[in-house]
Amino acid sequence: MIEVKDVSKSFGDHDVLRDINAKFKPGQNNLIIGSSGSGKTTLLKCIVGLHEPTTGEVYYDNENFTAMHFEGRVPIRKQIGMLFQNSALFDSMTVEQNIMFPLNLFTDMAKSEKQDRANFCLKRVNLEGKNKLYPSELSGGMKKRVGIARAISMQPKYLFVDEPNSGLDPKTAILIDELISELTEEYQTTTVVVTHDMNSVMGIGDYVIFLHDGKKWWEGSNHEIAHTNNKELNSFVFASKFMKAAREKL
């Protein structure tokens, strides 16, 4: 479980996050939603340690991650898999080398074992046989799937996903959402997804927190989201005509 306690983050005079509290449980899809500039990605970066919170702490299974130094964080980081918004695949490496990279650095597996693991991960994301391609030869959706394959190569306990559907067509976006949801259930990972895609929220949002102006305004499940009276959340969720029409039918 990941616990965020009173996390605030400021850049100079600008407060991006203010006193955020949340508990992300294993085996469920935890979604952080909000409009652009609400602080979603900053919160995710505070959780994974790419940003240090100005105040507050982040706990991984009751271990205070924020208080740890670089070396202390390494054992936890080895259990983290992350899919970045732009996939962040290593350009100079093939798909297979990208997936094998953490295995090369942190395991003593034989080369054949590592290749087997890479093949398994690629099969899991439906990209069998794409081992020798470079990231520049892949489509946006394929890059995301390779990013997921790399993220799960070390069998992570915690899976973080930043805007998984950005730049993807609706069909591919749903496939990526389903894949994340399946992996969460299969490996019982603590999955945290940052998104502003309402399809993702309604499709896989087991636990959703809504950020607005750097503050947590609402939390609950995707089933509860349509019936909330929270004004800010409603204006975010039902911003599109399609969602407005859907609400009227409810």
Added chain:
Amino acid sequence: MFQSLGRYILLLRLSFRKPEKFSVYWAEIMREMVSQGIGSLGIVIIISVFIGAVATIQTAFQLISSFIPKTVVGNITRDSTILEFSPTITSLVLAGRVGSSIASQIGTMRVTEQIDALEIMGVNAPGYLISPKVISGLTMIPLLVIVSVGLGLMGGYVACAASHDVSTADYVAGLTEGFNPVIATVCAVKAITFGFIITSICSYQGYYTSGGALEVGQAATRGVVYSCVMILFADLVISRMLL
């Protein structure tokens, strides 16, 4: 300025932490050596031959006189090539070729979140990205300078053979007589120092890039400019201290 210097020193300290796995780092060092060494060989060959030839022709033009022995041309070409032309000019060219490549490569990795991905995995990103480049620079740039010295002197020989201002026999005699080994030491110290300057400054500029493609280009330009200025400054300091 002091903040940048402090950040530069801290980054170098992080870069030389114990590697996660030596074999992975070793492969990176080998890859960098090929990229920096073999990749720069062509340009080093071209500039060295031409600089050696031009240095010989211009020295001959200024010193041909019945009062001065013709072997002096070879003598001066040798000393100026070993002391200045090969280490400094080669390094200035390599700052453009190798330095801009390092800064833009690391800068692109920064703005496309590849460095964040390394950090999330628990990899010491400065160590994995910077130390192989610096180690490679410390070994390959001196080797390229040695190649440059040989080719520069050969260029001078070709110029003598082609122009007939000085005979090749006088030129070769000038190359071999009165050799002071300290100039070879100065050349080696310069080459190693310049190798460190190019790779570390350009890595620093790339590592702290933020923004997008425009900023990556700016980081590469800054890396090359600062490296060139520091090479010239270090050149002065080393010459003053060792000669």
